[in-house]
Amino acid sequence: MIEVRDLAKRFGAVEAVRGVSFTAGDGRVTGLLGPNGAGKTTTLRMVSTLLAPTAGSVRVDGVDAAADPLAVRARIGALSDARGLYARLTARENIAYYGELRGLPEARIGRAIGDLAAMLELDPLLDRRADGFSQGERMKVAIARALVHDPPNVILDEPTNGLDVMTTRSLREAVRRLREAGKCVLFSSHVMQEVAALCDEIVIVSHGVVAATGTPEAIRAAAGCADLEEAFVRLTGAAGEAP
Amino acid sequence: MMGRILTVFLKEARDALRDRRTALMVLVASVVTGPLTLVLIAQFVSGLEERATTLKVRLAGAENAPALVNFLARADVEVEKAPPDYAARVKAGRLDAVIVVPPDFHERWLAHEAARVELVFDDSRTEASPAIRQSERLLEAFNRETATLRLMARGVSPSVNETVKVERVNAATPRQRGAVLLFLIPMFAILAPLLGGMTLAIDATAGERERGSLEPLLANPVPPAAFAVGKWLAAWASASLVAIVTLGGFVLAAAFYAESRLPALLQFGLPEYARFVAVVVPLAALTSAAQMLISTYGRSYREAQTYVSYLATAVSFIPLVVMFSGAREAAWQAAVPVLGSLMALTRVLRGDGLTAFDALVPAGVSLALAALAVAAVARLLADERIVFGRS
Numbered sequence: 001m002i003e004v005r006d007l008a009k010r011f012g013a014v015e016a017v018r019g020v021s022f023t024a025g026d027g028r029v030t031g032l033l034g035p036n037g038a039g040k041t042t043t044l045r046m047v048s049t050l051l052a053p054t055a056g057s058v059r060v061d062g063v064d065a066a067a068d069p070l071a072v073r074a075r076i077g078a079l080s081d082a083r084g085l086y087a088r089l090t091a092r093e094n095i096a097y098y099g100e101l102r103g104l105p106e107a108r109i110g111r112a113i114g115d116l117a118a119m120l121e122l123d124p125l126l127d128r129r130a131d132g133f134s135q136g137e138r139m140k141v142a143i144a145r146a147l148v149h150d151p152p153n154v155i156l157d158e159p160t161n162g163l164d165v166m167t168t169r170s171l172r173e174a175v176r177r178l179r180e181a182g183k184c185v186l187f188s189s190h191v192m193q194e195v196a197a198l199c200d201e202i203v204i205v206s207h208g209v210v211a212a213t214g215t216p217e218a219i220r221a222a223a224g225c226a227d228l229e230e231a232f233v234r235l236t237g238a239a240g241e242a243p
Numbered sequence: 244m245m246g247r248i249l250t251v252f253l254k255e256a257r258d259a260l261r262d263r264r265t266a267l268m269v270l271v272a273s274v275v276t277g278p279l280t281l282v283l284i285a286q287f288v289s290g291l292e293e294r295a296t297t298l299k300v301r302l303a304g305a306e307n308a309p310a311l312v313n314f315l316a317r318a319d320v321e322v323e324k325a326p327p328d329y330a331a332r333v334k335a336g337r338l339d340a341v342i343v344v345p346p347d348f349h350e351r352w353l354a355h356e357a358a359r360v361e362l363v364f365d366d367s368r369t370e371a372s373p374a375i376r377q378s379e380r381l382l383e384a385f386n387r388e389t390a391t392l393r394l395m396a397r398g399v400s401p402s403v404n405e406t407v408k409v410e411r412v413n414a415a416t417p418r419q420r421g422a423v424l425l426f427l428i429p430m431f432a433i434l435a436p437l438l439g440g441m442t443l444a445i446d447a448t449a450g451e452r453e454r455g456s457l458e459p460l461l462a463n464p465v466p467p468a469a470f471a472v473g474k475w476l477a478a479w480a481s482a483s484l485v486a487i488v489t490l491g492g493f494v495l496a497a498a499f500y501a502e503s504r505l506p507a508l509l510q511f512g513l514p515e516y517a518r519f520v521a522v523v524v525p526l527a528a529l530t531s532a533a534q535m536l537i538s539t540y541g542r543s544y545r546e547a548q549t550y551v552s553y554l555a556t557a558v559s560f561i562p563l564v565v566m567f568s569g570a571r572e573a574a575w576q577a578a579v580p581v582l583g584s585l586m587a588l589t590r591v592l593r594g595d596g597l598t599a600f601d602a603l604v605p606a607g608v609s610l611a612l613a614a615l616a617v618a619a620v621a622r623l624l625a626d627e628r629i630v631f632g633r634s
Contacts, residue, residue, distance in 0.1 A: 101250055101465050
């Protein structure tokens, strides 16, 4: 479970995030939806403890991120905006490196790679070096790498960016399975259909603040229109006009 | 913590070894450096000897000294008339040494008075020194012969004039002369770890940033210090390995030349090798840590490469500064990074013997500074501007 309270981040004169609050529960998929530059990535970076917030707090499974960032990291698997692999290592080695860094025993890493390969259809890639991988293949390996320790909380920052239809589909399937396994999945996107198709809960972010929160149905109702995309445009536009 | 450091170290080492082309290039370059340098030195030295063995003397005013010319002819020395502008030519480095005989020489010589000659030379050019010394020796020999003949003419044994017979033994210190020529070996000993640690130091810092792998790496529950130390240890190992191989090349080449006529100049055997390694490995700790620290500021591999090459240039200036400034050795210099190591290496080559002070002070300084640099890298890795700053 991820709880975010009044989170703010300032870079010099720029206020990237200005008081974001939401709760992402276990066994649910929570979507952070917003246009480019809304502050989604910055928020997710603060949740995964890579950025220190200017104000506000993040709690992951009850652990305060500011007080014990390493414990929070141990409970999170994050696919960040940057998802570079080591080109001279094989997919398996790339994934295993993160397992070793997390102190997992060798046997467990082997098992985890087997499970993740099945879930993400990675088997043909495992023993190839990463330098020849397509964008979709790199993405899958990066996700497997982030999930090698079977974390209870999964953060995916724009996971479908630049992926073709087939890869996007298999990724959605993987997200559903994570939900079925009882994980707390928090992911960001600027694509409406994706969020509508996957999320149990939507947090619409615009200009660094939360414009609306709720189930897809609740959001449609709040905006007073049947089409989610229309609701999105209205809500983000309204937040943009707010001071 | 130790386990994480080992994990990082092993990953970086494996990653670097997979980069076959770079690894091979660096290793091949370091293997051939030694032999190639020694071949060049050998050429230079034998060139010097050749200059001195063809006995030739330039005389100005030869007509004033028939006795000297006669002596030189008997000694099988070729006498060449010096051109009238000899002084300018010596200054310009086109003549090594000229014996100038004044007009009153023969008169005074016949009158058994001290007859003056001038030896014109420019000793700022090292390659002129054999010719200068040769002219001096020939003049001394002429002097001795004249004196001996005059004593004999008066019925005095020539040994009266020679109470002490000096025999030249070992011409002072061929080894010290060699050290001057072989300032190149310490130079390579200092540059080799720079070359050997560079690729890894850059790839592990700026490379991670450029690739976009730094952010996910730091999202692991591992303190940044563990990354900094593990990466540094890998860069240090690589730098040390290349230095050890490079110096090994010198040992092989020197062993090959030991059979030739230059052994005294090229004394670089296993004892010297062991001492060199003992000095260079701690130095490599510093150079690779410094390279990592500088590279961490680089947003791309290329940018970091530029920064690191400035470091290499700065470091390679140190041997040159020492050589040309004529700075006298002082105890405080042992505590100057790189310079202290360089002094220790020079001392080993000159055969002066390496004291614990000479070796431990530079090693201690290098390791302490390396620790500071690694701590700085660890701080930078936790810095938002480094982790996310791409512009």
